[in-house]
Amino acid sequence: MELDLLRPLYDTDTEGPVVSVHMDTSRTDQDADKRLELTWRDLRRDLVAQGVDESTLSVLDDAVGGSPHIVGPQGESLFAAQGKLLGAFTLSAPPARTRAVVQAVADPLETVLDLDHQVPxxxxxxxxxxxxxxxxxxxxxxxxxxxxxxxxxxxxxxxxxxxxxxxxxxxxxxxxxxxxxxxxxxxxxxxxxxxxxxxxxxxxxxxxxxxxxxxxxxxxxxxxxxxxxxxxxxxxxxxxxxxxxxxxxxxxxxxxxxxAMEDYREALGRKLAVQGIPAVSDVFAVGNVHTLLLHSDRDADPLKWGTPGDPKLVASSPKALGEHESTAFEAPASSLLLRAATLTDAAFAEILPVAPVDDGCAAILRYGE
Missing domain, CATH: 3.30.420.60 (eRF1 domain 2)
Known part of the structure; x- marks a missing residue:
């Protein structure tokens, strides 16, 4: 899938932190509205405890539960920063878990995995x-x-x-x-x-x-x-x-x-693909990623370092960012890799469970190394 829909999440006029909210907004019974109200109340309380400003919470208040006309199982992903709503997505299925995250960059993994299963x-x-x-x-x-x-x-x-x-x-x-x-x-x-x-x-x-x-x-x-x-x-x-x-x-x-998995296996055989977070980070740094592939199970996702100055860079330490060391921030690898993919016009595909891949992460290259 193409990642253009995510570009507003990385608005260069908006500096972090970014709030990412993923909710089960299913409307399968008469109590759905009340359940959503209580769910958001709990998430909002957590965000207040994490220091999120009232202007950002207010725009999220207005956006939560924004597709009441859709009946049945569904989910929602919302992204906001500094009083601005960066993105709102209705998901075809509830996310694996309802959660709210505050970090230096958006955390759109659940959003991307859902959109990747939606076919135009x-x-x-x-x-x-x-x-x-x-x-x-x-x-x-x-x-x-x-x-x-x-x-x-x-x-x-x-x-x-x-x-x-x-x-x-x-x-x-x-x-x-x-x-x-x-x-x-x-x-x-x-x-x-x-x-x-x-x-x-x-x-x-x-x-x-x-x-x-x-x-x-x-x-x-x-x-x-x-x-x-x-x-x-x-x-x-x-x-x-x-x-x-x-x-x-x-x-x-x-x-x-x-x-998509067949394309990856073929590219790997032709040395036009790499696997593992270090190798994928290296090819992103030189703009050589055609398609980013991630496994949906990211519970053990390691923290890596990124910088506002160059979204292509994903490193294991601030020092590895070179001249950007002073602006380094830490975030889950998937968040940084998805930012790099979006802002370098790379595509995305989910790695199927039957395909063992190092770190649950791989990339198909634009050209041979």
């Missing part, structure tokens, strides 16, 4: 008249864009009976299906581009889908097209479409992560 995608509800096309970027529960294309409905149904005019009606019907599918394909291409979608889910009329598939290459749509149940035709069809999309999203995410 497009949903199409299709029939022979046209389609409804919704585009979902990473980190969004609601569509970023919604498009509808409806072509002519004249002779949209094939004639069943015989007679001399039957073939003509059939051709006109197929031509209309094709024209309508052309319009839908053009809208799909726009939607894919808008959110950089990794997959398109289509539910609806199978014959219209067949015509659509033939047209996709001409519109330069090269992401996978996945058939799902449901489609156009009322609330029941739309609800079925949403359920089947949610199921297929998990499968799509698994495929993407498996491919």
């Amino acid at each position: 995608y497009v949903v199409v509800a299709l029939d022979r008249e046209g389609g409804d096309i919704d585009a979902y970027p990473v980190g969004a529960f609601d569509a970023a864009t919604s498009r509808t294309y409806d072509g002519s409905t004249l002779h949209i149904t094939r004639v069943r009976g015989g007679g001399p005019s039957m073939a003509s009606y059939h051709r006109r019907s197929l031509n209309l299906w094709t024209r309508n599918a052309q319009g839908v394909a053009a809208e799909i291409a726009e939607a894919v581009s808008a959110v950089d979608a990794r997959v398109v889910f289509v539910g609806g009329d199978p014959k219209a889908l067949g015509v659509l598939r033939e047209l996709l290459p001409t519109h330069r749509i090269h992401v996978p097209l996945v058939d799902v149940s449901g489609g156009r035709g009322g609330e029941d069809a739309e609800a079925a479409l949403r359920r089947s999309v949610d199921t297929e999203l998990a499968t799509a995410s698994d495929r993407i992560h498996e491919q």
Whole structure:
């Protein structure tokens, strides 16, 4: 995944400390609002004890529980400093634990792990008249864009009976299906581009889908097209479409992560990857990281040293930062590595549990050393 969403967390006009809050904000029962209120009250008390200023607490007060329209399991990550909200993210699942952290840089590990499992995608509800096309970027529960294309409905149904005019009606019907599918394909291409979608889910009329598939290459749509149940035709069809999309999203995410690990293994074999925190820190220092990989289990994450002056530097001691020694600060390795990845335009991928990697940390390189 790309890490551009994290850039505001490292606003150069805002000096630390930064408050990072990760909460379970699930709304699965009638007591959810009260539970969230009590959870935030306890976290707020902890932050006061850690010396967080009232202006920063106030912006967090306003941001907590900011997605009440989303029902079901979910989480939230909030980041603030010096009275400014740096970022607010709704998570697709609750974080491993609810916590609030105060340190020199943001601690977005839970956020990144969740976003890494969210796939930008497009949903199409299709029939022979046209389609409804919704585009979902990473980190969004609601569509970023919604498009509808409806072509002519004249002779949209094939004639069943015989007679001399039957073939003509059939051709006109197929031509209309094709024209309508052309319009839908053009809208799909726009939607894919808008959110950089990794997959398109289509539910609806199978014959219209067949015509659509033939047209996709001409519109330069090269992401996978996945058939799902449901489609156009009322609330029941739309609800079925949403359920089947949610199921297929998990499968799509698994495929993407498996491919990321395959890319890492291939790069390692070609000496275009390194593993272990020291080796990854070294390649970050020279700007040679294409993709940062971290394991989700960071309970034993070691503390390392960083500096505001050069976010690429992650060191084992202040002295190793050279001219930046006087401004050195200590933070978990994952926090410093994620800052380095974000501000050097590196990508991110989670290391799957089946892949043993030193320190649960690796990097695919931009170029060979």
